[in-house]
Amino acid sequence: MYSNKSKSFCIALCGILSAICVILMFCTGFIPIGIYILPAVAGLVIWLIYREINRKWALLSFGCVALLTMLLTPDMESKLLFAGFFGYYPIIRSFLVKIKPKFLSVITRFAVFNVPVIIIYAVLINLLGMGKLLEDFADFGQFATLVFWAFGAVAYICYDICLGQLEYGYDKWLRKRIHKITK
Numbered sequence: 308m309y310s311n312k313s314k315s316f317c318i319a320l321c322g323i324l325s326a327i328c329v330i331l332m333f334c335t336g337f338i339p340i341g342i343y344i345l346p347a348v349a350g351l352v353i354w355l356i357y358r359e360i361n362r363k364w365a366l367l368s369f370g371c372v373a374l375l376t377m378l379l380t381p382d383m384e385s386k387l388l389f390a391g392f393f394g395y396y397p398i399i400r401s402f403l404v405k406i407k408p409k410f411l412s413v414i415t416r417f418a419v420f421n422v423p424v425i426i427i428y429a430v431l432i433n434l435l436g437m438g439k440l441l442e443d444f445a446d447f448g449q450f451a452t453l454v455f456w457a458f459g460a461v462a463y464i465c466y467d468i469c470l471g472q473l474e475y476g477y478d479k480w481l482r483k484r485i486h487k488i489t490k
């Protein structure tokens with residue numbers, strides 16, 4: 308991890324990967340489905356910093372990317388999703404997975420998803436006047452909010468499972484190959 312990497316390497320890697328995150332977040336303005344997918348992908352890029360350097364550098368990069376996306380990117384929903392959940396979750400997931408018993412770990416991870424997402428959408432709908440989010444689900448009637456939350460919960464479960472598999476695959480297969488090429 309960090310012990311064998313120079314400070315200049317850490318700064319360069321964080322700068323390059325942070326720039327990639329900002330570009331991904333900027334693309335949310337013109338890729339319609341990107342509003343939900345690109346913040347998650349940008350969070351995975353921040354996760355690479357955590358895996359290659361350490362948590363401190365990853366959190367610093369997350370803070371910088373979150374600030375830059377708030378200033379530069381056009382879509383408010385994707386900005387808040389990145390800053391409120393997708394940007395930091397891959398970094399703290401390793402702590403949450405270690406909670407014993409496993410059932411408590413799952414409940415904690417689900418709460419770490421639900422609390423910020425509910426706050427984000429409450430802010431979007433009530434403070435920023437984006438009631439159109441609920442109008443898109445008007446076909447579901449009075450259960451629109453519940454259906455929207457259920458879709459998000461299923462997407463989160465898939466994201467969490469994929470993140471665990473990505474971590475395993477990166478550590479066991481991809482990381483060794485990348486390090487061999489870059490030496």
